[in-house]
Amino acid sequence: MENQLKLKIIGSTLLSDSDRNLVLSLCNRAYEEDLEPLFNTLQPATHILGYYKQTLVTHAMWVDRLLQTGKNLPMHTAYIEMVATEKAYRNRGFATLVMKRVADEIRDFDLGALSPFSVAYYERLGWQLWEGPLFVRTDSGVIHTPQEEVMIFRLPQTPKLDLNEALSAEWREGELW
Numbered sequence: 001m002e003n004q005l006k007l008k009i010i011g012s013t014l015l016s017d018s019d020r021n022l023v024l025s026l027c028n029r030a031y032e033e034d035l036e037p038l039f040n041t042l043q044p045a046t047h048i049l050g051y052y053k054q055t056l057v058t059h060a061m062w063v064d065r066l067l068q069t070g071k072n073l074p075m076h077t078a079y080i081e082m083v084a085t086e087k088a089y090r091n092r093g094f095a096t097l098v099m100k101r102v103a104d105e106i107r108d109f110d111l112g113a114l115s116p117f118s119v120a121y122y123e124r125l126g127w128q129l130w131e132g133p134l135f136v137r138t139d140s141g142v143i144h145t146p147q148e149e150v151m152i153f154r155l156p157q158t159p160k161l162d163l164n165e166a167l168s169a170e171w172r173e174g175e176l177w
Helices: 017-031 036-041 094-105 119-123
Strands: 005-011 046-052 055-069 075-085 111-114 134-138 141-144 151-154 167-170
Touching: 005 094, 017 036, 017 046, 017 055, 017 075, 046 094, 055 094, 055 111, 075 094, 119 151
Parallel strands: 075 111, 134 167
Antiparallel strands: 005 046, 046 055, 055 075, 055 167, 111 151, 134 141
C-alpha cells in the first residue's frame, strides 16, 4: 500500500495557497466543521500530506509545544493536530501510514502528544492515554481541563514518565489541548 500513497512533508510557511486550501478543505470535511480559525492558530506547523493517485486524501500535522509533568523540566513536544482522511478513502490504512511517518519524523523531540478522536485507534499505534489530571499553564496560574483526553508517544529522548502524574501544556489560542 505504501507505493500507492505518496507522502509529502512540508512546513506551513512553504505550503502554497492551493495546498493550504486543499488541506483545510480535507480537514473541514473530515471533522464536519469550519476549522479555519483553529488552523490559523496552529502555526508554525509541519504537515504530512498523503496523496493517492495525485489526490490529497489524508493529512496530519504537528506543532511545537512544551508539556510538563510536576516540577520537571518542560518536554519539547510534537503535538499532533488535524489527523484527517477523506471519507471515501478511510479503512485503507492511509492514516496509519501517515501516523507511522509522523512517529519517524518526530524522533528528535522529547515526546509526541495528541488529543485523540479514538483512544483505541491510537493505542494500536503505540500511543498511551495519559491517566493523570491535565492542566494548562497561564501567566496567572494553571487551569484544570478534566474534560480533555491526551495521549503520548514515547520517543528515544522521552524521560521516565508516570502516566498518573499531572500533565500540563502552555496556554494557546484556540483549543487548549
